[in-house]
Amino acid sequence: MLAKRFSNTRVVRLEGGLGSQIIGFLEFLYLEKFTSMETFIDSHYFQESSLDGWDPRVSKWPWALSRYGIHLKDLKEFSGGFATKRLLSSVRTQDRALKYSWQQLASTFRERFPIEDEKVEKFANAIGLDLKEKYAVVHIRRGDYVQVASLLLDESDQITLVKQLGALLPSKVLVISDTVITNEVKQKFKVGSTQEFIFIDDANVDAGLLHDLMRLAKLVVASNSTFSFTAGILNETDALVLSPLNFAKREPTSSPDSLFRSSGDFFIHRPSKL
Numbered sequence: 001m002l003a004k005r006f007s008n009t010r011v012v013r014l015e016g017g018l019g020s021q022i023i024g025f026l027e028f029l030y031l032e033k034f035t036s037m038e039t040f041i042d043s044h045y046f047q048e049s050s051l052d053g054w055d056p057r058v059s060k061w062p063w064a065l066s067r068y069g070i071h072l073k074d075l076k077e078f079s080g081g082f083a084t085k086r087l088l089s090s091v092r093t094q095d096r097a098l099k100y101s102w103q104q105l106a107s108t109f110r111e112r113f114p115i116e117d118e119k120v121e122k123f124a125n126a127i128g129l130d131l132k133e134k135y136a137v138v139h140i141r142r143g144d145y146v147q148v149a150s151l152l153l154d155e156s157d158q159i160t161l162v163k164q165l166g167a168l169l170p171s172k173v174l175v176i177s178d179t180v181i182t183n184e185v186k187q188k189f190k191v192g193s194t195q196e197f198i199f200i201d202d203a204n205v206d207a208g209l210l211h212d213l214m215r216l217a218k219l220v221v222a223s224n225s226t227f228s229f230t231a232g233i234l235n236e237t238d239a240l241v242l243s244p245l246n247f248a249k250r251e252p253t254s255s256p257d258s259l260f261r262s263s264g265d266f267f268i269h270r271p272s273k274l
Contacts, residue, residue: 017059140158162193163187169219214231
């Protein structure tokens with residue numbers, strides 16, 4: 001009876017950090033625009049009560065989409081009970097796998113996530129980066145992933161891929177990490193390369209700013225995190241974007257390229273609009 005009553009309703013759960021919130025909001029936009037579903041959000045994660053029973057190993061992130069002019073108070077919150085919300089949101093993966101890819105969604109709704117151009121340019125100048133020139137970004141995700149991730153992408157996979165790319169790499173490569181990059185890892189990136197590497201591992205740098213920098217890169221080597229994955233699919237430059245296959249294994253439009261298959265199984269994004 002409950003399923004019949006809400007057969008034309010979907011609830012999109014918004015949670016996690018910037019990347020996860022972008023993924024959730026993309027899904028909300030899709031359901032609202034391209035389906036006849038009555039679409040709501042579930043923002044319980046961002047309420048104080050959601051801290052009850054929270055796994056202390058996992059970071060608790062604040063709402064981050066206000067930087068794009070997207071505010072929780074302006075979105076339709078589902079007013080039904082907890083069990084009903086979970087029932088209605090559990091159908092999402094079936095809808096997603098059959099109807100669209102994240103690349104298509106990002107290409108279609110990219111304008112909803114504007115880049116803060118002035119702030120990005122100011123930061124780029126401070127680190128010796130000219131945004132008019134091509135550059136690449138490698139993202140290393142650690143943080144709470146070290147404690148809870150089912151599969152942690154090792155730096156060696158990304159370093160090997162960077163070496164394989166060789167001449168395809170622009171002259172400057174940013175290596176962005178949410179934890180300190182050791183001198184040993186820095187040296188491994190540099191050995192045998194003609195590129196200049198700029199390492200950014202200051203936790204105090206605005207994450208949204210780094211996300212914008214990744215979106216402007218001509219080549220992105222992502223980690224298995226929604227942060228760099230969404231920066232890749234929202235990229236503004238028609239970049240070559242490489243993500244770990246194990247992270248996006250449900251992507252219906254992604255396929256590995258033989259050139260990179262020997263290095264940690266990465267796939268190339270092929271964006272197209274809906």
